[in-house]
Amino acid sequence: MADLIVKAAVKEALQDKNVASDFYDALDEEVKELLDDAARRAEENDRKTVQPRDL
Numbered sequence: 001m002a003d004l005i006v007k008a009a010v011k012e013a014l015q016d017k018n019v020a021s022d023f024y025d026a027l028d029e030e031v032k033e034l035l036d037d038a039a040r041r042a043e044e045n046d047r048k049t050v051q052p053r054d055l
Contacts, residue, residue: 004031 005028011019038054 004028004035 005024007024010024010027034055035050038050041054042048042050
């Protein structure tokens with residue numbers, strides 16, 4: 001799986017929280033699904049450009 005997230009940035013965003021090692025893989029999968037859905041919406045609207053409204 002391609003890493004779509006930056007682990008250090010996630011850890012920094014969560015500040016004082018502990019992060020389980022498998023959290024990163026789950027988050028990466030969620031981001032992948034979000035991107036796939038956005039790309040599908042853009043394509044359904046005959047666009048090659050993914051826009052914020054596709055989220």
